[in-house]
Amino acid sequence: MAPFRKKNLFAALLHDVDVPTKKATFGMGCFWSNDSLFGATNGIIRTRVGYAGGTTKNPHYRNIGDHTEVIELDYDPKTVTYEELLDMFWKNHEYGLTTKLKRQYQSLILYHDEEQRLAAEASHKAMQIRCNGQLRTEIASADAFYPAEDYHQKYRLQGHKDLCRSLGLDSSKLQTSHLAARLNGYLVGVGGMAQFEQEVGRLGLNEKQAEYVRRELERNEGGGLSC
Numbered sequence: 001m002a003p004f005r006k007k008n009l010f011a012a013l014l015h016d017v018d019v020p021t022k023k024a025t026f027g028m029g030c031f032w033s034n035d036s037l038f039g040a041t042n043g044i045i046r047t048r049v050g051y052a053g054g055t056t057k058n059p060h061y062r063n064i065g066d067h068t069e070v071i072e073l074d075y076d077p078k079t080v081t082y083e084e085l086l087d088m089f090w091k092n093h094e095y096g097l098t099t100k101l102k103r104q105y106q107s108l109i110l111y112h113d114e115e116q117r118l119a120a121e122a123s124h125k126a127m128q129i130r131c132n133g134q135l136r137t138e139i140a141s142a143d144a145f146y147p148a149e150d151y152h153q154k155y156r157l158q159g160h161k162d163l164c165r166s167l168g169l170d171s172s173k174l175q176t177s178h179l180a181a182r183l184n185g186y187l188v189g190v191g192g193m194a195q196f197e198q199e200v201g202r203l204g205l206n207e208k209q210a211e212y213v214r215r216e217l218e219r220n221e222g223g224g225l226s227c
Helices: 031-037 081-092 114-130 161-168 178-186 193-203 207-220
Strands: 022-028 043-050 068-077 109-113 138-141 145-146
Touching: 022 031, 022 081, 031 043, 031 068, 031 081, 031 178, 043 178, 068 081, 068 109, 081 109, 081 114, 114 138, 161 178, 161 207, 178 193, 178 207, 193 207
Parallel strands: 109 138
Antiparallel strands: 022 068, 022 109, 043 068, 043 145
16 A cells, blocks of 8 residues: 555645635746745745746747746735735845846746836835845746746655655646645745644645655755755
8 A cells, every 4th residue: 555545535635725816926046946935835826937038939948048947926915915925035046136147047026917016126126225236136027937847846845756646746736736835845844843733734634644744844944945
């Protein structure tokens, strides 16, 4: 018997959350870390990583052209504000805010409406002062988003193959599952044990699955998220 198997295997797992959402798109360096960071943030419903901000058609990892690695978020604005997401954006860049980087890892905010544009520009202005005019972050309107290859989606979670199989995570769910987003953060220590315990009952995990996540969370909490 598989280590995580249970009766009615996938019935209660919280893959889908039906609430109104807005989108946010950020480039913060390597997208693996950002996927974990935001995935375990309250108010984030779904995450997916991909390529955006450029003009190259149909980019892929070996040839992303003039695009940037980004994370696209579906978030519940009643739980987390865009300004709070911007605060996380500024505080969690993989390679810094003032370092000159190749386009792939550009610090980038892609706004989805006028309200986001104004908030992004205001926060950029404040951060530019703090960075003594050396800030390299760009702001632009969100256009085409190209999802990254399956092996990039929920990269940390995919390292736990038996758990993934028990959760029924196929390539589609890796980009759409709320549960996958949460576990992709918790398994590397993001979010913390108290938050996990508050929501584990509604995630639909069985006892063995939940205990496995607890052990990994405890082992990794406080560690870095570098790619």
